[in-house]
Amino acid sequence: MNEISGLLLVIVSAIFVNNVVFARFLGICPYLGVSRKLDTALGMGFAVTFVMTIATALGYVLHYGILVPYKIEFMQTVMFILVIASLVQLVEIVLKKVSKTLYNSLGIFLPLITTNCAILGVALIAIQEDYSFVTSVVFAFFSAMGFILAILLFAGIREKLEEADVPKPFKNVPIGLISAAILSLAFMGFSGLVK
Amino acid sequence: MNEALNIFTRGFVRENPVTKMLLGLCPVLAVTTSAVNGLGMGLATTFVLLGSNVVISLASKAIPSTVRIPSFILVIATFVTIVDLLIQAFSPELNQALGIFIPLIVVNCMILGRAEAFASRNGLWYSVIDAIGMGLGFTFALLLLSALREVLGSGTIFNIPLVGEDASTILVFALPPGAFAGLGLIIAGLNSLEKKMGGSK
Amino acid sequence: MRPIIILTIVGILSASLLAVVDDLTREPIAAAKEKMKRKAIEQIFPFPFDSLRTVTTEETSFHEAYDQEGTLQGIAVESYTNDGYSGRIEFLTGVSPDNTILDYKVLFHRETPGLGDKIDKSKFKKLFKGRRLDNTNWAVKKDGGDIDELTAATISSRAVIDGIVKGLEFVNGQYIKSSAE
Numbered sequence: 001m002n003e004i005s006g007l008l009l010v011i012v013s014a015i016f017v018n019n020v021v022f023a024r025f026l027g028i029c030p031y032l033g034v035s036r037k038l039d040t041a042l043g044m045g046f047a048v049t050f051v052m053t054i055a056t057a058l059g060y061v062l063h064y065g066i067l068v069p070y071k072i073e074f075m076q077t078v079m080f081i082l083v084i085a086s087l088v089q090l091v092e093i094v095l096k097k098v099s100k101t102l103y104n105s106l107g108i109f110l111p112l113i114t115t116n117c118a119i120l121g122v123a124l125i126a127i128q129e130d131y132s133f134v135t136s137v138v139f140a141f142f143s144a145m146g147f148i149l150a151i152l153l154f155a156g157i158r159e160k161l162e163e164a165d166v167p168k169p170f171k172n173v174p175i176g177l178i179s180a181a182i183l184s185l186a187f188m189g190f191s192g193l194v195k
Numbered sequence: 196m197n198e199a200l201n202i203f204t205r206g207f208v209r210e211n212p213v214t215k216m217l218l219g220l221c222p223v224l225a226v227t228t229s230a231v232n233g234l235g236m237g238l239a240t241t242f243v244l245l246g247s248n249v250v251i252s253l254a255s256k257a258i259p260s261t262v263r264i265p266s267f268i269l270v271i272a273t274f275v276t277i278v279d280l281l282i283q284a285f286s287p288e289l290n291q292a293l294g295i296f297i298p299l300i301v302v303n304c305m306i307l308g309r310a311e312a313f314a315s316r317n318g319l320w321y322s323v324i325d326a327i328g329m330g331l332g333f334t335f336a337l338l339l340l341s342a343l344r345e346v347l348g349s350g351t352i353f354n355i356p357l358v359g360e361d362a363s364t365i366l367v368f369a370l371p372p373g374a375f376a377g378l379g380l381i382i383a384g385l386n387s388l389e390k391k392m393g394g395s396k
Numbered sequence: 397m398r399p400i401i402i403l404t405i406v407g408i409l410s411a412s413l414l415a416v417v418d419d420l421t422r423e424p425i426a427a428a429k430e431k432m433k434r435k436a437i438e439q440i441f442p443f444p445f446d447s448l449r450t451v452t453t454e455e456t457s458f459h460e461a462y463d464q465e466g467t468l469q470g471i472a473v474e475s476y477t478n479d480g481y482s483g484r485i486e487f488l489t490g491v492s493p494d495n496t497i498l499d500y501k502v503l504f505h506r507e508t509p510g511l512g513d514k515i516d517k518s519k520f521k522k523l524f525k526g527r528r529l530d531n532t533n534w535a536v537k538k539d540g541g542d543i544d545e546l547t548a549a550t551i552s553s554r555a556v557i558d559g560i561v562k563g564l565e566f567v568n569g570q571y572i573k574s575s576a577e
Contacts, residue, residue, distance in 0.1 A: 023371055025225035029304055032217060074280060074418040077298040078272040078410060085268055114268070117221045117302040124295050169387035170379070173217060177379030185372040191482060191508070228509070258406075262399040266406045273410040277417050284424035287432045348509070361519075366510035 021150035027118030041155040045148035056140035206328030213336035233341025237334025246274035252322035255315035440490035475563035512552035
């Protein structure tokens with residue numbers, strides 16, 4: 001029972017309270033770059049979910065299976081980024097073989113994911129917070145859900161902004177950042193929800 | 196020499212990685228709660244950029260194109276780990292403040308971007324200048340945003356209090372929304388400044 | 397074949413360089429951590445001390461501060477609470493040998509900047525100086541206790557009380573009771 005409520009807390013915290021984009025500032029580049037249209041935002045979101053969950057699980061296994069026993073924790077950054085880079089390549093190859101439609105919709109996002117700091121960030125946080133294997137995987141999956149929530153909300157706002165009469169210096173990026181500020185303010189309402 | 200000056204100022208002004216290219220925004224937004232943090236992050240990133248640009252400009256001919264990206268990432272990750280260990284050893288306070296964003300320098304798209312777009316195609320000398328220009332441009336943007344947020348949000352600058360301990364400050368600037376809003380305002384300000392200067396020419 | 401060999405060489409070079417740097421920085425990092433802890437301990441004791449001895453138990457760590465003659469002058473105890481507005485808060489509380497609070501320091505917190513983070517400001521810390529387990533009603537005024545809560549940060553204030561009381565109880569269990577036996 002205790003474990004389940006613990007997991008629930010991790011889930012709520014990952015999606016709302018410590019949302020990767022609005023509270024942890026991870027994955028801002030794709031957040032601003034890809035979220036112009038709702039459907040591309042969703043595609044990016046699914047690709048991130050996939051890679052983030054697997055990368056965190058693999059990172060956990062490698063960290064506690066190799067780095068800690070051999071006392072080479074200093075290789076953590078190098079190893080994690082290599083895991084992510086090769087994982088992205090692997091996913092790309094597998095997708096190409098297995099499903100052409102899925103590849104066509106996700107394929108263009110995959111190379112961008114290697115430098116999406118949300119992936120590396122979440123994998124590192126899971127280690128830093130001393131999460132168990134199950135908690136790490138759950139945390140990664142729902143952090144990705146939080147990411148999807150953030151880019152979907154933002155994409156929706158952006159589609160409307162296209163038609164709005166924005167003062168010239170604020171066009172495009174600045175107004176996007178100001179909208180993000182308001183969204184982030186709204187998400188702060190969730191803090192204190194999880195103790 | 197003119198060419199070198201051109202490369203140097205490009206990173207600082209015209210193609211400023213943060214305000215113009217919008218690269219590496221995660222650390223820009225996350226660690227800029229105080230000017231000290233902003234400066235520390237900027238210099239750490241500059242160091243990594245310099246290291247990776249030097250190594251990659253020297254070694255890029257020996258690296259086959261099929262493993263170019265993984266090799267570049269490996270080089271960058273190595274320099275990031277060195278910076279990480281050095282900060283832990285010599286400035287534990289900064290280490291605590293920057294936390295996870297030190298290892299995350301690896302995925303700062305600016306660094307891989309410079310390796311790909313500049314260092315792998317240019318010689319050592321220009322690559323060094325490019326790294327310093329871009330790095331200082333990045334640092335400058337971080338410093339601007341973090342000073343704005345620290346003054347408005349906490350009423351201090353470089354931890355020196357500007358107002359009394361009890362004075363009300365515009366708290367929201369110290370919080371996450373202030374990071375987004377502050378950067379938005381700075382970019383908008385630079386846009387209109389540029390327009391005015393462009394108009395007077 | 398050549399790409400793989402080159403990538404392997406890059407990997408080996410990187411790993412060996414890092415192993416060297418790690419080896420070189422291992423001692424400075426440990427020293428830096430120690431120095432930071434010592435600095436925190438120096439800040440919570442109003443007197444200069446000569447030497448430190450750390451006692452670690454299952455629950456926590458005590459840092460005993462001695463003067464030149466080897467008399468115990470104060471104890472810095474580590475404690476934490478999970479009841480902060482944003483979860484865990486860690487404290488280092490300095491007490492005199494009779495378990496009276498001298499000062500405390502927040503070692504880690506995630507409280508709201510500008511509101512909850514005032515728990516680490518001297519104005520709030522002052523409220524705790526000179527208090528002992530037995531001379532204080534350990535609750536915020538809102539709950540009928542002795543401590544003025546911070547405006548708009550009652551939960552953080554309650555959490556500080558929880559964490560500090562835990563520290564005092566650790567000291568009680570380790571020093572006061574065992575010496576009475």
